[in-house]
Amino acid sequence: ELKVEQNPLFLSMQEGKNYTIYCNYSTTSDRLYWYRQDPGKSLESLFVLLSNGAVKQEGRLMASLDTKARLSTLHITAAVHDLSATYFCAVDMWYIPTFGRGTSLIVHP
Amino acid sequence: NAGVTQTPKFRVLKTGQSMTLLCAQDMNHEYMYWYRQDPGMGLRLIHYSVGEGTTAKGEVPDGYNVSRLKKQNFLLGLESAAPSQTSVYFCASRRERGTDTQYFGPGTRLTVL
Numbered sequence: 122e123l124k125v126e127q128n129p130l131f132l133s134m135q136e137g138k139n140y141t142i143y144c145n146y147s148t149t150s151d152r153l154y155w156y157r158q159d160p161g162k163s164l165e166s167l168f169v170l171l172s173n174g175a176v177k178q179e180g181r182l183m184a185s186l187d188t189k190a191r192l193s194t195l196h197i198t199a200a201v202h203d204l205s206a207t208y209f210c211a212v213d214m215w216y217i218p219t220f221g222r223g224t225s226l227i228v229h230p
Numbered sequence: 231n232a233g234v235t236q237t238p239k240f241r242v243l244k245t246g247q248s249m250t251l252l253c254a255q256d257m258n259h260e261y262m263y264w265y266r267q268d269p270g271m272g273l274r275l276i277h278y279s280v281g282e283g284t285t286a287k288g289e290v291p292d293g294y295n296v297s298r299l300k301k302q303n304f305l306l307g308l309e310s311a312a313p314s315q316t317s318v319y320f321c322a323s324r325r326e327r328g329t330d331t332q333y334f335g336p337g338t339r340l341t342v343l
Binding site: 130154162163164165166169209211216217218219220221222223 | 261263265270271272273274275278280288320322324330331332333334335336337
């Protein structure tokens with residue numbers, strides 16, 4: 122059974138600071154996804170990571186994948202209030218994704 | 231191009247009532263999924279489909295049934311609703327396994343009294 126663990130589950134940051142969200146998973150997979158969910162809204166795709174060493178960046182967010190360590194990171198650079206949301210990672214086993222519990226991020230002025 | 235749509239957006243049921251949630255996608259995607267989201271639990275897979283006429287159980291299938299008679303539609307049924315089924319339900323679709331992200335519908339907020 123594939124297990125996906127995110128940490129931290131809650132993160133309160135000041136604007137301008139950097140931080141990293143971690144996503145660990147229990148079995149071999151080379152397909153990992155990051156999503157963002159705003160309060161009361163649906164999930165929006167952020168990144169698709171399809172191979173070991175993959176790195177994707179958009180704006181202040183950068184995601185990476187280490188399949189040997191079974192670890193993905195979502196790094197936030199110089200956080201701004203607009204990044205406040207819940208972030209989910211999901212790992213594929215064949216065509217069935219398993220989601221982490223999500224990291225609720227609040228960015229304070 | 232509407233993407234993934236869900237009907238209804240909100241619903242309140244009494245215990246024992248039945249209902250069907252409709253998910254429709256206009257992207258010609260093969261794979262479709264139904265999830266429930268509860269506070270602090272992430273998304274849990276209820277049922278999924280890998281093509282027209284196929285369905286399979288996910289992590290939490292009890293109390294739900296599904297059908298995919300047409301490629302663009304995936305229906306989720308609750309035969310006899312229970313308060314434990316109070317949740318937000320999301321439908322998602324994807325083009326093919328593994329290489330494509332999932333596209334999510336806007337969600338259905340269901341309350342069972």
